[in-house]
Amino acid sequence: MEDFNPVTMFAILRESLGPWLWGLLLIALVLVVGVVSAAMKLRSARRSPKHPIIAAALAGGVATAIFFMLVPGWTMATHAALNGPVDYLAAILIAFIPGGGIAAMVFSMASWRCARRTTAVCDKSMA
């Protein structure tokens, strides 16, 4: 495994994904910027992040579960092919990539919404 250094891993990803890699990296960058700016907005508005985090966790969890069902098909296999704990772990980790993206998106949107106005779901300000 010592051979899997960052340069090698990036080269393999680039060859595997082709131009899609740059699109995915752009999406990841947008999501990171979205999460950071939303968190800063919440902080400046002195709002609690509790409800955006709960919303993000729920959405991310559901999305991860859905993608977990889809992952074997992406490899031209079925769920019957999952044959051990390492298989389930790998499938969950792969599903977590889109699931995490959706969680980040929901967190950003919920945080901006909470920061902009007082609503029933995010009416508690930070102490």
Added chain:
Amino acid sequence: MNRRRFLLTGAALAAVNGIALSNVRAATSSAKARIVIAGAGAAGLALASRLRRQMPQAAITVIDQKTAHHFQPGFTLVGAGLWSPDDVTFRNADFMPSGADWITEAVAEFDPDSNTVATSSGRRVPYDFLFVATGLALDYERIEGMDRSLIGTNGIASIYANPPAAAASFRAIDAFVDQGGVGLFGRPTTEMKCAGAPLKVTFITDDLARRKGRRSAVKLVYNAHNPTVFSVPPVHDRVTQMFAARDIAVNFSHVLKAIDPGAKRATYETPEGVVTFDYDFIHVVPPMRAPDAVMNSPLPWQHGPLATDGWVEAEKATLRHPRYANVFAVGDIAGVPRGKTAASVKWQVPVVVDNLVAETSGKEPLATYNGYTSCPMVTAYGKAMLIEFDYNGNLTPSFPFISPLDELWVSWLIEEKGLKGAYRAMLRGLA
């Protein structure tokens, strides 16, 4: 975290990352050597890419008439009906490093005594260092009655010949499963590339028949060329156990000698004499040997088990020719035990390049190759065993969390999604 701590942390991470990247940067040599690489397959292109980067002032010449490049580890998935021939076909031009001189002619002759290689047009190319990476020749004609044009007809399959043949092989497998009957599998007695592939095709045929509810209509027989189905004892034991569980019969020490496509009859040599089996389907794996240009040169082994088929004489650990010190053999053509896979190339190329860089820089060449090779043994649609081993037959798993003898989806994931990207990165000298 305040802004100052954030910036400091970022700077520290960047520094650590920089150190990590500097550790993976390879040594270089400023030698102005003339290097000839015979062959632009997996080994030839990976060599050219690494040498271009690590010996920037060397004159690198690649000789190969082929312009198409085939990702041969993917032939099994074409033969399984999952990939198309286009999925395993690249262009050599896309991987040829800039600055390398590519002569699109076949190698006609090696003359290591005068340090030259002759091409098919008669051009003589001199060298200071020669890398023989021609790959091997598929010798279908050594099986009496067999011809590669028969693949896809008369129940004959062979995924080795080329991508269209692998696709035709799937159609033959599919038709056999639908029609039922006896299916024969096996391998030649010669050294061969990807020795796991004949087993993979057997497993795939079994699984396809089960998925179609046709398993009881087909009888599958694996004819092993010697007393084992795989040269690594724990893998032999595991595959034998799996064959028994899946009702796949095994005949040991059966070598395909002839086929009669019209009568659908296969003849095998055995220790007890010649035996003949009727078949409805047969997966033919051709005997393999060195290409003519290598066979007719002084480069092959002069005696021993690797001499018959013309494999280039090479020291196991360094792949250097013992009689011609400026000649190296890499990939399928290398006369070393095992090691005829893309995974072997991935580990062989850095060894020979690092040693040449050291040697031309006045340092001692210390890199060694331990015979590492890998076979993601597909055992069903969606499952594989990630088998890796060395010269001594020791299992050498790269991932501690993946058991090499367990049928796992994660091993299939590596085969189906990971290998092609890793292979392409290897061709660019980046993996």
